[in-house]
Amino acid sequence: xxxxxxxxxxxLGEVADIGRAAxxxxxxxxxxxxxxxxxARGQQLATLSKIAxxxxxxxxxxxxxxxxxxxxxxxxxxxxxxxxxxxxxxxxAKRVPPSFIAExxxxxxxxxxxxxxxxGKSDFSIFQPHLEKVVELIHKYISFFPPADHPYDxxxxxxxxxxxxxxxxxxxxxxxxxxxELIKAITSAKQVKDDxxxxxxxxxxxMDFGVDVITKFGYDWNRGRQDKAPxxxxxxxxxxxxxxxxxxxxxxxxxxxxSTMHEAGHAMYEQGSNPSYERTPLAGGxxxxxxxxxxxxxxxxxxxxxxxxxHFYPALKKTFASQLDGVSLxxxxxxxxxxxxxxxxxxxxxATYNLHVMLRLELEISMVEGKVAIKDxxxxxxxxxxxxxxVTPPNDAKGVLQDIHWSGGAIGYFSTYALxxxxxxxxxxxxxxxxxxxxxxxxxxNFSELLAWLRKNIHQHGQKYEPQKLVETxxxxxxxxxxxxxYLTKKYSEIYGL
Amino acid sequence: xxxxxxxxxxxLGEVADIGRAAxxxxxxxxxxxxxxxxxARGQQLATLSKIAxxxxxxxxxxxxxxxxxxxxxxxxxxxxxxxxxxxxxxxxAKRVPPSFIAExxxxxxxxxxxxxxxxGKSDFSIFQPHLEKVVELIHKYISFFPPADHPYDxxxxxxxxxxxxxxxxxxxxxxxxxxxELIKAITSAKQVKDDxxxxxxxxxxxMDFGVDVITKFGYDWNRGRQDKAPxxxxxxxxxxxxxxxxxxxxxxxxxxxxSTMHEAGHAMYEQGSNPSYERTPLAGGxxxxxxxxxxxxxxxxxxxxxxxxxHFYPALKKTFASQLDGVSLxxxxxxxxxxxxxxxxxxxxxATYNLHVMLRLELEISMVEGKVAIKDxxxxxxxxxxxxxxVTPPNDAKGVLQDIHWSGGAIGYFSTYALxxxxxxxxxxxxxxxxxxxxxxxxxxNFSELLAWLRKNIHQHGQKYEPQKLVETxxxxxxxxxxxxxYLTKKYSEIYGL
Numbered sequence: 001x002x003x004x005x006x007x008x009x010x011x012l013g014e015v016a017d018i019g020r021a022a023x024x025x026x027x028x029x030x031x032x033x034x035x036x037x038x039x040a041r042g043q044q045l046a047t048l049s050k051i052a053x054x055x056x057x058x059x060x061x062x063x064x065x066x067x068x069x070x071x072x073x074x075x076x077x078x079x080x081x082x083x084x085x086x087x088x089x090x091x092x093a094k095r096v097p098p099s100f101i102a103e104x105x106x107x108x109x110x111x112x113x114x115x116x117x118x119x120g121k122s123d124f125s126i127f128q129p130h131l132e133k134v135v136e137l138i139h140k141y142i143s144f145f146p147p148a149d150h151p152y153d154x155x156x157x158x159x160x161x162x163x164x165x166x167x168x169x170x171x172x173x174x175x176x177x178x179x180x181e182l183i184k185a186i187t188s189a190k191q192v193k194d195d196x197x198x199x200x201x202x203x204x205x206x207m208d209f210g211v212d213v214i215t216k217f218g219y220d221w222n223r224g225r226q227d228k229a230p231x232x233x234x235x236x237x238x239x240x241x242x243x244x245x246x247x248x249x250x251x252x253x254x255x256x257x258x259s260t261m262h263e264a265g266h267a268m269y270e271q272g273s274n275p276s277y278e279r280t281p282l283a284g285g286x287x288x289x290x291x292x293x294x295x296x297x298x299x300x301x302x303x304x305x306x307x308x309x310x311h312f313y314p315a316l317k318k319t320f321a322s323q324l325d326g327v328s329l330x331x332x333x334x335x336x337x338x339x340x341x342x343x344x345x346x347x348x349x350x351a352t353y354n355l356h357v358m359l360r361l362e363l364e365i366s367m368v369e370g371k372v373a374i375k376d377x378x379x380x381x382x383x384x385x386x387x388x389x390x391v392t393p394p395n396d397a398k399g400v401l402q403d404i405h406w407s408g409g410a411i412g413y414f415s416t417y418a419l420x421x422x423x424x425x426x427x428x429x430x431x432x433x434x435x436x437x438x439x440x441x442x443x444x445x446n447f448s449e450l451l452a453w454l455r456k457n458i459h460q461h462g463q464k465y466e467p468q469k470l471v472e473t474x475x476x477x478x479x480x481x482x483x484x485x486x487y488l489t490k491k492y493s494e495i496y497g498l
Numbered sequence: 499x500x501x502x503x504x505x506x507x508x509x510l511g512e513v514a515d516i517g518r519a520a521x522x523x524x525x526x527x528x529x530x531x532x533x534x535x536x537x538a539r540g541q542q543l544a545t546l547s548k549i550a551x552x553x554x555x556x557x558x559x560x561x562x563x564x565x566x567x568x569x570x571x572x573x574x575x576x577x578x579x580x581x582x583x584x585x586x587x588x589x590x591a592k593r594v595p596p597s598f599i600a601e602x603x604x605x606x607x608x609x610x611x612x613x614x615x616x617x618g619k620s621d622f623s624i625f626q627p628h629l630e631k632v633v634e635l636i637h638k639y640i641s642f643f644p645p646a647d648h649p650y651d652x653x654x655x656x657x658x659x660x661x662x663x664x665x666x667x668x669x670x671x672x673x674x675x676x677x678x679e680l681i682k683a684i685t686s687a688k689q690v691k692d693d694x695x696x697x698x699x700x701x702x703x704x705m706d707f708g709v710d711v712i713t714k715f716g717y718d719w720n721r722g723r724q725d726k727a728p729x730x731x732x733x734x735x736x737x738x739x740x741x742x743x744x745x746x747x748x749x750x751x752x753x754x755x756x757s758t759m760h761e762a763g764h765a766m767y768e769q770g771s772n773p774s775y776e777r778t779p780l781a782g783g784x785x786x787x788x789x790x791x792x793x794x795x796x797x798x799x800x801x802x803x804x805x806x807x808x809h810f811y812p813a814l815k816k817t818f819a820s821q822l823d824g825v826s827l828x829x830x831x832x833x834x835x836x837x838x839x840x841x842x843x844x845x846x847x848x849a850t851y852n853l854h855v856m857l858r859l860e861l862e863i864s865m866v867e868g869k870v871a872i873k874d875x876x877x878x879x880x881x882x883x884x885x886x887x888x889v890t891p892p893n894d895a896k897g898v899l900q901d902i903h904w905s906g907g908a909i910g911y912f913s914t915y916a917l918x919x920x921x922x923x924x925x926x927x928x929x930x931x932x933x934x935x936x937x938x939x940x941x942x943x944n945f946s947e948l949l950a951w952l953r954k955n956i957h958q959h960g961q962k963y964e965p966q967k968l969v970e971t972x973x974x975x976x977x978x979x980x981x982x983x984x985y986l987t988k989k990y991s992e993i994y995g996l
Contacts (some may be wrong), residue, residue, distance in 0.1 A: 017545035020538070021519050024526055033739060036721035040518070040736030040776065047515035051549060223534035238538030241531060278538065 005079060008064040011055065012086060013279035018052040020237050027235050031227045031245060046105070053101070057093050065090055078274075078282065081464040085281040088161070095144040100137075107133050108409045115407035122397035124378045127407070132374045134409050135367050142368070152368045155412025159288045160419065162466040165365065167479075168415050171422065172358050175481035180388060182488060183351055186339045187390070189496040194335035199323045201253035209319060210246065210260035213312065217298060218451040219244075219264045220271050232259045234266035234295075239278055242270040252347075254336065258299050265298030266291055268451065272459025287467035288413065289479070290458065292420020293427060300350055300421075301428045301487070302450070306333050307442040334495050341389040343398045350421075351488055355388040357418035360403070364411050423467075425484035426475045427458070503577055506562040509553065510584060511777035516550040518735050525733050529725045529743060544603070551599070555591050563588055576772075576780065579962040583779040590656070593642040598635075605631050606907045613905035620895035622876045625905070630872045632907050633865050640866070650866045653910030657786045658917065660964040663863065665977075666913050669920065670856050673979035678886060680986055681849055684837045685888070687994040692833035697821045699751035707817060708744065708758035711810065715796060716949040717742075717762045718769050730757045732764035732793075737776055740768040750845075752834065756797050763796030764789055766949065770957025785965035786911065787977070788956065790918020791925060798848055798919075799926050799985070800948075804831050805940040832993050839887040841896045848919075849986055853886040855916035858901070862909050921965075923982035924973045925956070 022045055029041050065087045072080035111130035118127035142154045150165040157163065211226065229245035236242050244263035249255040269285050277283040285291040302308055306329075309316075313332060317324045324332065339349050345356035363380065366372040372380065381400040386392050393399030405413055432438050435449055442450075457474045468478045492498065520543055527539050563585045570578040609628035616625035640652045648663040655661065709724065727743035734740050742761035747753040767783050775781040783789040800806055804827075807814075811830060815822045822830065837847050843854035861878065864870035870878065879898040884890050891897030903911055930936050933947055940948075955972045966976045990996065 013541075014545050014549070017542045018549070021523055021542050021546055024542075025519055025522050028522055028526065032723060032725075034719065034721055034723050034741075036718070037736060037739030040738060043511075043777070044515045044519050044522075044735075047512050048519055051512070051516070051553075055549075220534070221532065223532055225530065225532050227530075237542075238535060240538060241535030243532075279541070 004064050004068055005083075008061065008068060008083070008086065009280060011058075011061050011064070012281060015052050015056045016279040016281075016283070018048050018055065022048040022052070023235050024237055027237075027243060027245075030229045030231070030233075050098075053093065053098070057090065062090060062094070078276070078464065082277075082280050082282050085463055089281055092145075092158070096141065097144075100140065100144070104137055104141075104409055107137055108407065111407045111409075112404075115401065115404065119397050119401040122395040122401065124396040124400060125375075127401060128374055131377075131406055134406060135374065135411075137409065138368065138411050139370075150365075152365050152412065155364075155368065156415070159413050160416050160467060161287055162468055163287075163289075163419075167468075168361065168419070171479060171481055172354075172361065172415070172418070175354065175418075175422070175485065176358055176388070178481070178485045179351065179354055179488070182485075182492060183339065183341060183355075183389070185498050186351060186492055186496050187341065189498060191340075192334040192338050192495065193331060194338045196324060196327045196332070197254050197335055198252065201320055201323055203248040203253075203256075205319050206248070206253055206256050207246065207260075209316065210257050212315075213257065213303075214260060214264035216445055217261070217264055217268065217302075217447050219268055223271055224267055226260070232263050234263045234270065236270045236284055239271065239273050239275050239283065242267045255347075258303055258336075261303040262295040262299040265295035268298070268454070269294040269459050272451075272455040273462040274460045274464075277462040277464075282462045282464055284462060286461070286463045286465060286470060288416035289419035289423055290467045290470060292417055293423035294454070294458070296421050297424040297428065301424055302442065302447070304337055304350070305439075305442065307439045309333050309336075310443045311445040337491070337495055339492060339496070341391050343385070343391055343393050344402055351492060352389060354418040354421060354484075357414050359384045359388060360414040361418075364414065367411070419479055422479055422481050422484045423471055425487040426471060426477065426480065427454075428487065429483045430475045502562050502566055503581075506559065506566060506581070506584065507778060509556075509559050509562070510779060513550050513554045514777040514779075514781070516546050516553065520546040520550070521733050522735055525735075525741060525743075528727045528729070528731070548596075551591065551596070555588065560588060560592070576774070576962065580775075580778050580780050583961055586659075587779055590643075594639065595642075598638065598642075602635050602639075602907055605635055606905065609907075610902075610905045613899065613902065617895050617899040620893040620899065622894040622898060623873075625899060626872055629875075629904055632904060633872065633909075635907065636866065636909050637868075648863075650863050650910065653862075653866065654913070657911050658914050658965060659785055660966055661785075661787075661917075665966075666859065666917070669977060669979055670859065670913075670916070673852065673916075673920070673983065674856055674886070676979070676983045677849065677852055677986070680983075680990060681837065681839060681853075681887070683996050684849060684990055684994050685839065687996060689838075690832040690836050690993065691829060692836045694822060694825045694830070695752050695833055696750065699818055699821060701746040701751075701754075703817050704746070704751055704754050705744065705758075707814065708755050710813075711755065711801075712758060712762035714943055715759070715762055715766065715800075715945050717766055721769055722765055724758070730761050732761045732768065734768045734782055737769065737771050737773050737781065740765045753845075756801055756834075759801040760793040760797040763793035766796070766952070767792040767957050770949075770953040771960040772958045775960040775962075780960045780962055782960060784959070784961045784963060784968060786914035787917035787921055788965045788968065790915055791921035792952065792956070794918050795922040795926065799922055800940065800945070802835055802848070803937075803940065805937045807831050807834075808941045809943040835989070835993055837990060837994070839889050841883070841889055841891050842900055849990060850887060852916040852919060855912050857882045857886060858912040859916075862912065865909070917977055920977055920979050920982045921969055923985040924969060924975065924978065925952075926985065927981045928973045 025041060025045055025048070029037070033041060065083060068083045069087050072083050107130070111127070111134050114130040115127050118124060138155065139151075142151045145154045148154050152165040156165060156168070215221070223240040224242045224244065226244050226246055228247060230247060232244070232246050234242065234244050244260070244267050246256060246260050246263065249259070266285075269291060273284055274282070285294070309329060309332060313329045317327075327335075337349070339351040341352050342348060345353070348356050359381070362384070363372065363377060367374070378396050378400045382392050385399065405411070431450065431453055434453060435441070438450060441447070458470070461470060465473065472478045523539060523543055523546070527535070531539060563581060566581045567585050570581050605628070609625070609632050612628040613625050616622060636653065637649075640649045643652045646652050646655075650663040654663060654666070713719070721738045722740045722742065724742050724744055726745060728745060730742070730744050732740065732742050742758070742765050744754060744758050744761065747757070764783075767789060771781055771783075783792070807827060807830060811827045815825075825833075835847070837849040839850050840846060843851070846854050857879070860882070861870065861875060865872070876894050876898045880890050883897065903909070929948065929951055932951060933939070936948060939945070956968070959968060963971065970976045
């Protein structure tokens with residue numbers, strides 16, 4: 001067996017290397033590449049992706065997986081997990097014909113261009129025929145897989161291994177009325193002050209402040225770096241080279257800080273993966289939701305908490321004396337946690353964010369079920385926005401056209417954002433049981449025990465466990481909304497005096 | 499035929515894409531990578547290199563090349579050149595077994611470490627056994643190829659397509675006495691002043707000045723960028739993404755400027771390659787010597803010329819007023835052209851540089867002929883240094899251990915540096931015939947006609963022509979030392995009043 005395992009690991013290692021190489025090329029494209037480089041880079045990435053696929057779905061890899069799967073059936077070792085994850089990925093990859101991938105690349109490439117134009121002109125009709133084609137392809141994609149309980153399950157499973165549409169629906173149906181109710185209570189209360197957030201803040205000083213914060217968090221600069229890019233993201237070239245990007249948000253300068261913490265949360269997850277998983281399908285975060293639980297934890301549960309700012313606010317105030325003149329810690333803390341139902345998901349606060357996601361999930365499920373005509377999406381979008389958030393987009397650019405995801409065929413992705421929030425709160429309750437004085441530690445700018453806990457319970461396991469299983473093992477419960485509701489209710493009751 | 503050509507181009511395109519991807523990874527390794535990333539990056543590069551090789555030397559590619567070669571025999575089109583170059587590369591790649599490549603990787607990896615240690619301790623005996631193994635492998639490598647006129651031909655051909663050892667010997671035997679004689683005359687003359695070069699120059703201002711210079715040269719920033727790296731180099735990711743690196747030379751700040759011009763010379767060559775050659779073996783520079791002719795031309799024939807500094811010196815003097823206080827244009831010009839026989843090749847001036855190269859070539863040929871024992875290299879080195887340059891290294895670090903090349907198995911490379919100098923002067927004579935007022939243009943900071951000439955006569959042809967053939971077509975003569983000797987003699991006669 002050991003020999004076959006070595007053979008399999010060698011093959012998978014090559015595939016992983018090609019994938020990592022592609023990540024370097026993509027990172028460079030977004031961070032460094034001169035404008036002229038675009039066309040060739042697209043070609044290079046297409047070639048790498050094609051070769052990675054070719055190298056993965058060979059008959060030899062299939063045989064090795066089959067043989068090893070039988071021998072390791074029911075075993076709970078890293079090796080068995082490796083073979084299980086490889087088998088799952090292999091099966092998925094095998095089912096999708098290369099001709100489909102090529103077709104999808106062409107359709108989504110055109111859809112992306114149309115979306116850009118449609119958003120620029122705020123005219124959904126430009127995007128509509130392209131989205132119709134994307135959805136057609138999504139149906140075709142689903143048809144390659146055995147029938148699931150719900151056709152959307154097939155999509156969801158690509159982003160959130162093992163998650164079922166029915167599970168998400170139960171979770172969200174439970175969560176929605178509570179979030180809607182909380183928001184109603186908040187919007188009836190006296191609004192907090194936050195004008196000081198929108199003053200001019202020096203970019204360099206703000207960036208430096210962010211670097212200080214994530215250094216204290218424990219982001220390892222020997223195994224990472226931060227660059228500027230049009231969009232903040234995290235990317236992994238190996239467990240020992242995990243990079244993040246940031247940007248200066250001119251309209252909302254402090255957002256730069258929170259986005260840095262967010263990406264560092266992703267990056268520390270990747271830096272904490274078991275090094276022995278390198279070049280195998282076990283390396284890195286286990287799902288988008290668990291990944292998002294890490295980024296949102298550092299951004300929100302840590303980064304927007306009062307203890308955090310008890311530590312950092314004096315330094316921030318010293319750095320930005322004029323901007324924060326007369327702004328007390330309490331006022332600052334309330335300001336960065338202001339709740340205000342709004343139109344754009346990526347700018348939404350903690351209390352309203354999940355509702356943006358739920359709206360999208362419902363539309364996606366309807367699209368997959370064929371129960372909605374694409375042309376009707378803008379109207380349905382606007383109706384739901386009014387129902388959930390009490391706001392109505394003035395145009396499609398600020399409504400149904402705001403997200404890039406659908407143009408790229410990424411249907412099935414959105415719910416992981418909200419699930420990540422829920423998981424972050426579940427973990428947070430458990431962490432605070434295990435580290436009773438965590439708030440005091442944070443108040444002192446000490447994050448090492450928190451990071452060690454995450455390393456031990458979440459990070460090191462890489463992709464060994466399915467997300468629901470991992471969450472259950474650590475917290476005693478599968479993904480559930482109660483801790484998040486408790487967290488939101490407590491936090492905002494204090495801030496808004498509910 | 500057209501269909502087979504398309505098939506071949508598709509295969510070669512993939513191989514090219516993988517090679518370019520590897521270049522991105524290497525660039526990143528030297529420019530950005532955090533220390534932790536090293537091991538995984540080595541693995542990723544090894545995988546890409548292995549796959550590129552596998553994809554290239556398939557039977558299918560071999561058949562396509564054979565079929566097309568017959569049909570295109572004697573034809574002088576781009577397509578025929580493409581097939582000829584591909585056939586040559588294919589034959590070379592096929593002859594070297596993967597097991598040899600793996601063995602060489604291990605031997606040179608250890609030899610590199612030993613060389614680092616030996617150089618640090620200035621103790622050749624640490625490097626000696628490793629160099630012996632490297633030379634053994636070189637003999638083995640040569641044995642894979644059909645017997646040539648001289649065994650060294652096989653090595654030389656890898657760096658300088660079509661060049662023969664006998665040709666280089668004739669060229670160098672002709673050149674050596676003239677350079678030795680010139681240097682003797684210079685060292686008997688009154689030495690020029692250059693102390694102002696070694697003052698402290700602000701790094702940022704110097705870098706900015708370099709950027710201004712190469713922008714005027716015509717380096718296209720839309721299709722390139724410059725970063726800092728431990729060593730200056732040029733690298734190509736596509737004809738539309740050609741990057742350079744620079745470093746600040748603390749001991750010799752102005753060297754930063756000349757090295758920037760040098761790398762920009764390489765880069766403009768690559769930027770000027772015919773775009774239709776992209777993703778084929780015709781893309782990029784045709785040989786190391788021709789490449790070096792471009793870098794050395796911009797660095798020396800342009801960048802160390804009086805007309806160049808007539809244009810740029812006022813701005814330099816304004817930028818570095820205190821450093822250049824009281825330094826006239828003439829004094830500055832003489833200072834940057836000071837000739838002083840010295841120990842280290844990379845710091846050598848134009849008049850002595852080639853002699854460093856000749857010494858290495860002679861030792862390499864002796865090694866390949868088996869006429870020299872590796873243990874005797876330091877002594878032979880020192881003897882020849884005294885003979886050619888009148889200086890003797892005080893230790894091996896400043897003698898036989900100074901260059902990295904042998905530790906990596908790069909035997910056959912050195913002569914291209916000197917050949918590049920010769921080609922630069924050959925081209926320069928022809929350019930000045932074709933553009934009689936070139937000096938006036940340079941004096942006005944106008945380089946567009948020069949670059950256009952190089953684009954038309956050299957750059958656009960990529961690898962279509964063998965270097966000797968290209969030089970002959972353009973100048974009417976194969977590579978020859980006379981123009982370089984004329985250039986040196988004229989220049990230094992004026993500077994040193996010979």
